[in-house]
Amino acid sequence: MLITSTELNSILNDPNIIIADTRSFKEYSEGHIPGAVNLDLFAFHWIDTTKQGIENFNNQSKNLLSFLGVTPEKKVIFYDSVSGMLAARGVWMLHYFSHQNVSMLDGGFTKWKKENLPIETKLNGFKPSLFSGKINPEIISGFEYIRENLDNVKIIDVRSSGEYDGSVIRAAQSGHIPNSINIDWNQNIKEDGTFKNNDELSKMYDFPKDSEIVTYCQGAYRAANTFLALKKLGFKNVRVYLGSWGEWGNKLELPVEK
Known part of the structure; x- marks a missing residue:
């Protein structure tokens, strides 16, 4: 990838x-x-x-x-x-x-x-097509799936520690999804902006390779980065929670931990 x-x-x-x-x-x-x-x-x-x-x-x-x-x-x-x-x-x-x-x-x-590779400033136009992809439901999660599987899946909260512990509030509720563990997505990346190598990433994501994992953040952007890191390591069963905290934290009927 x-x-x-x-x-x-x-x-x-x-x-x-x-x-x-x-x-x-x-x-x-x-x-x-x-x-x-x-x-x-x-x-x-x-x-x-x-x-x-x-x-x-x-x-x-x-x-x-x-x-x-x-x-x-x-x-x-x-x-x-x-x-x-x-x-x-x-x-x-x-x-x-x-x-x-x-x-x-x-x-x-x-x-x-x-690296002084070629750069241009002219604007390039799109060449539209008729895209017809086949949906892979195995790599996405909604809130219901998580609520039903809170004890069965490994949930990784890739937000900052402040968002995770509830001191930074970005929704009606603060805190995190119950049972989730916090591994900030920024840790996937080295100082030069490239991905860490597999040895370094493995130390952070020290789980059995057959674990079912769901990643989430605020809007499923940072969570997608951790999805890539886990796929790079060979994890087969990884989902991104599309709604993330922007949805979960604003649904008052859903459970929250601080």
């Missing part, structure tokens, strides 16, 4: 790649990887995981990926400032629609720039 800057630089002219810059339009317009289009994924928050909510999310995501021009033969590469949460969200999203040919640029634009 990761591609190095050297690897990406060697395939820049391949007509079958789509490069999506997930940073803000301002950052994109100041300089980006040649051929990249700008897709600010932060605009697509989703905190409704009722049956209807998931259906709406599926439809919106399909429209978004059609706009991006994804077709079965395309290799899609998402990048961020570093190996961050926005690019990770893009990778998770395509996996959710069973499009496996997708990667995140390890180290993001910061590393690309530092």
Whole structure:
């Protein structure tokens, strides 16, 4: 799921790649990887995981990926400032629609720039397609699934310790989902913005490889980054809780721990 800057630089002219810059339009317009289009994924928050909510999310995501021009033969590469949460969200999203040919640029634009690789400022337009992915329900979770499986799954809260312990309040309720453990997603990344190696990550995620894991944060962006870290380590059964704390913390009937 990761591609190095050297690897990406060697395939820049391949007509079958789509490069999506997930940073803000301002950052994109100041300089980006040649051929990249700008897709600010932060605009697509989703905190409704009722049956209807998931259906709406599926439809919106399909429209978004059609706009991006994804077709079965395309290799899609998402990048961020570093190996961050926005690019990770893009990778998770395509996996959710069973499009496996997708990667995140390890180290993001910061590393690309530092290595003096080519940069352009001209704006690139989208070449829309009709995207029709097959949903993989095994890598997504809604609030009901978690509520029913609180004692059966390993829940990783990837937010800051303040959000986890309730001292930072970002919803009607503060605290965390019962039984969840706190491993801040920032710990997945080295100082240079690339992902830590597997030895370092394994020390943080020291669980049996067959564990069923659900990751969550506030809006399922940081949680997508930890999804990638766990997949990198070979965990097979990982879900992202799409609604995350933005949903759970605002549903007063759901249990909370501090």
